[in-house]
Amino acid sequence: MRVFIATDLEGVGGVLLDEQVVAGSPAYEQARRLLTQEVNAAVEGALAGGASEVLVDDGHAHGFNLIYEDLHPGARYAMGRARPEWLEGLSAECEAAFFIGCHAMAGTRGAVRDHTMSSVAWHNLWMNGEPTGEIGLWAAIAGHYGVPCVLVSGCEKACREAAALVPGIETVLTKRGLSRYAAFLEPAEGVRRAIRARAEAALGKVKAIAPLQVESPVELRVEYNVTGQADQVAIIPGRERLDARTIAYRAENVIEALRLI
Ligand SMILES: [Zn+2]
Numbered sequence: 001m002r003v004f005i006a007t008d009l010e011g012v013g014g015v016l017l018d019e020q021v022v023a024g025s026p027a028y029e030q031a032r033r034l035l036t037q038e039v040n041a042a043v044e045g046a047l048a049g050g051a052s053e054v055l056v057d058d059g060h061a062h063g064f065n066l067i068y069e070d071l072h073p074g075a076r077y078a079m080g081r082a083r084p085e086w087l088e089g090l091s092a093e094c095e096a097a098f099f100i101g102c103h104a105m106a107g108t109r110g111a112v113r114d115h116t117m118s119s120v121a122w123h124n125l126w127m128n129g130e131p132t133g134e135i136g137l138w139a140a141i142a143g144h145y146g147v148p149c150v151l152v153s154g155c156e157k158a159c160r161e162a163a164a165l166v167p168g169i170e171t172v173l174t175k176r177g178l179s180r181y182a183a184f185l186e187p188a189e190g191v192r193r194a195i196r197a198r199a200e201a202a203l204g205k206v207k208a209i210a211p212l213q214v215e216s217p218v219e220l221r222v223e224y225n226v227t228g229q230a231d232q233v234a235i236i237p238g239r240e241r242l243d244a245r246t247i248a249y250r251a252e253n254v255i256e257a258l259r260l261i
Pocket residue numbers: 008009010059060061
């Protein structure tokens with residue numbers, strides 16, 4: 001059984017502040033360590049649950065957050081910037097997907113570091129008319145290949161977002177947001193233990209959890225923060241400008257729609 005693990009940094013236990021999510025400070029180095037430990041726990045759980053192969057995607061920012069020499073030896077890791085596809089390696093040959101370190105979609109109150117794709121560029125995203133965040137996009141990519149997302153870890157609002165999208169999904173709470181930059185934190189060791197246990201349990205539910213299906217054709221509607229961002233992308237053919245800040249990207253499926261963005 002091949003398992004795909006997508007990762008982000010903002011939803012990792014203990015990560016709250018700007019300096020933790022931007023490379024170049026001791027706080028970022030701490031956040032990378034915490035991410036690496038959570039990923040290792042997920043890999044351990046996947047192997048205990050019967051995975052024969054585990055692929056991990058280092059997804060935050062420049063894609064080079066995991067600490068290479070500390071990574072669990074039982075997986076392979078996609079790292080670095082400008083990869084050919086979103087979630088490279090996720091395919092119909094995978095049987096389950098985990099999402100580790102997730103944050104809620106832009107505009108979610110009480111969610112730690114809520115955003116969709118970019119806090120500075122994107123105000124809102126809709127997929128076929130439904131407000132959608134990164135968890136939804138990732139689940140839709142997995143769903144396109146017939147792969148169910150069976151485990152999400154992140155803040156309370158991220159877990160809630162995932163549970164609303166994917167009935168039966170296992171979730172691991174890392175923190176409860178008090179505001180965008182403050183939270184009650186679950187202890188690091190408890191988070192890692194829970195990720196390991198829920199990952200193992202989630203692989204027992206693969207047949208019971210449906211892949212997220214998105215109807216074709218797919219429209220991704222992006223409302224940018226300022227008009228100038230929409231001005232820049234609107235000049236490329238094949239995109240429809242819906243209003244001063246909003247562009248529609250349309251394609252046969254979510255994979256092709258994301259390629260347009
Ligand atoms: Zn991120």
